[in-house]
Amino acid sequence: MIVEMTLNHQVKRFDVDHDETLLQTLRKHGVMSVKNGCNASSCGTCTVLVDGKPMLSCSLLTIRLQNKKVVTVEGLQEEVEKIGHYFGLEGADQCGYCNPGVALAIYAMKQSLANPSSEEIKTFLVGNLCRCSGHQAQFKAVKRYLGDPL
Amino acid sequence: MKIQQYHRATSLEDAYNVLHAGSNNHILGGALWLKQIAKEIDTAIDLQDLNLHEIEQTETHFIIGSMATLYRLETAQAVNEWCDQLIKNSMQHIMGVAFRNTATIGGSIIGRYAFSDLLGPLLVLNAEVEFYRAGKMTLEAFLNERRMPQDILVAVHIPKERGQSFFKKVSNTRLDFAVLNIAMFKSKKEIRIAFGSRPGVAALAKEAMKIINQTPSWQEQRETLINALLEELKFGNNQRGSEAYRKQLAQTYLIRGIEEVMHNDR
CATH class of the missing domain: 3.30.390.50 (CO dehydrogenase flavoprotein, C-terminal domain)
Structure with a gap:
């Protein structure tokens, strides 16, 4: 079945199976930033933005996304570079496997919460697991990113 | 999970008819849990065009469409003001925001999941569930029913009641x-x-x-x-x-x- 969507600001048409997930579709077509971590809706490494909202691509059937807008870090370069900058400053970056997913979640949080408290930040990002950093350095990087006047 | 056919329903009647056309046809909520447990589905029925994702209110009730996501209900200010943030407090602990942007209220209720963090709060708020054919019943009655209903959950009704x-x-x-x-x-x-x-x-x-x-x-x-x-x-x-x-x-x-x-x- 043909599904038409806007992927990273470009209209794309994909021929997909009925049970194909967005994660599978994206990786099949070279969008390799989206990672297959747990494949059980638990780790957040497959996070993408669908119509601006962070969602788990491992659990979304592509067939349901007709005419939706999907964004991965490839489509959000400028903002992701800023997040990456603060991750670097805080030493929050180790293996990098979770970074694309967490960067999109951080960006979505900035869009939806004005001046989030520490607890709100933790609650928003709790679904994006990092097995290297222990989250503390990431948390500091997020605080600095949110304070970025740009 | 294997899906043989996909059907995007044009009306509740259409969805109901397809649901009853085969014993292995399923309604898709967020499909997060379904993906984990279902091996093969003959026809997956999608309700996304039926305008069931809204949260509305009358003088006496909030009416939560069954396709509203958990995050949408969690961030519904009016609902949470009335119930002293009970819904928000219970949902915030269900996985992450990306999960709750995908999972639906209907999918969370229809499975009567024992692990659910949502059913208890809805029970104490005296919520009712509305099915397409069977009409309204209390959530408690639904949870006590033995058989899984072959019906479509349309909405959840939460009475407007102030409290702690x-x-x-x-x-x-x-x-x-x-x-x-x-x-x-x-x-x-x-x-x-x-x-x-x-x-x-x-x-x-x-x-x-x-x-x-x-x-x-x-x-x-x-x-x-x-x-x-x-x-x-x-x-x-x-x-x-x-x-x-x-x-x-x-x-x-x-x-x-x-x-x-x-x-x-x-």
């Missing part, structure tokens, strides 16, 4: 299913209490509710209250916790919850 709330999820890690969850709501009329993940599906603690609602000096009745709770509701073992641990938690949080909703009502 308490919610506690006890879990081994933040993202794990609950060992036990406890929801309470004190309206002008009464206190309602529900325990979920016992590990059975959420249920009202009716005997304990009767005692507390009929006894002004409930502190003197603590033992009676706890005994009534433990006699009425079954607590059991699973890989997350033992029956003895759950019973201990239930007693502790029964009292803490009552103290909190009473205190906040002063």
